[in-house]
Every structure is written in structure tokens, then in C-alpha cells.
Amino acid sequence: MKKLLFFILTLVFVACSSGDGDNSNNTPNINPDIVGTWFGTSTDYDGSLVEETLVLNSDGTGSIAFLYQAEQDPMPEIELIPDWYTDDTTLYLIWYESPQEFGYQLSDNNNVLEINFSDGTTVIYDRISD
Numbered sequence: 001m002k003k004l005l006f007f008i009l010t011l012v013f014v015a016c017s018s019g020d021g022d023n024s025n026n027t028p029n030i031n032p033d034i035v036g037t038w039f040g041t042s043t044d045y046d047g048s049l050v051e052e053t054l055v056l057n058s059d060g061t062g063s064i065a066f067l068y069q070a071e072q073d074p075m076p077e078i079e080l081i082p083d084w085y086t087d088d089t090t091l092y093l094i095w096y097e098s099p100q101e102f103g104y105q106l107s108d109n110n111n112v113l114e115i116n117f118s119d120g121t122t123v124i125y126d127r128i129s130d
Helices: 002-017
Strands: 038-045 051-054 062-069 078-080 083-086 090-095 098-107 112-116 122-129
Touching: 051 122
Parallel strands: none
Antiparallel strands: 038 051, 038 122, 051 062, 062 078, 083 090, 090 098, 098 112, 112 122
């Protein structure tokens, strides 16, 4: 019985202590230059204007709000709330635990954000706040 108790305590100790090490290699990168609120416009498949507000917080949370300006059938604002992280040239938005990759580039003293989507479109966002 003492051996069984010792074995269980050893398993608990090993399981609890395995996550206490330095996990800096697993921490996603957050480019501080991209943190902020951004506004851009694009066109939908039918040519309707779409206003987009992108919020990227310093803790890796964010939101994207889309407002479709369709002439025939205006839609209410749609808001999505992804987590995010970056590397030097890629913005990763995490939808349902699956990261989607988007190329990005900053310009104009980090006040313009260009995001390249997988379908070949590019949206230019202007910084509206830090």
C-alpha cells in the first residue's frame, strides 16, 4: 500500500512540476508596433463597400468588426473576436483554435497596416488609436 501511495504521489509531483519550466519558446510573439485600433475599407464580391475595424490588443486578444454598405440589402455589423500573434511578416488570427495566416506590412511610421489575404486581396488599414 505504501508503494502504491508513493507511486501516486510521484506521478502527481511529476505531472504538476513539468509545466513549471521556462516556456518562453511556446509564448507567441506580439509585435508592439501592430497593437492598436485600425480602420480600413474593402469591397465585397458584389462590389459593396465593407468598412472594417480591426482591434489588436497587447495581450493577444482582438476583434474585427465588418459593416457592409450594400445598396440592395444592408447587413448589420458583424463582429468576430480572434486571438492573434505575429512573426516578422505574418499575422496569425486564431479562429476556433486554428491559426489563419495573413501577410502584413507596416508603413508610414507604423500608422498604415497592409494585410494580404489568401484570396489575393489586400486591405489597407489606417491606425485610429494606439
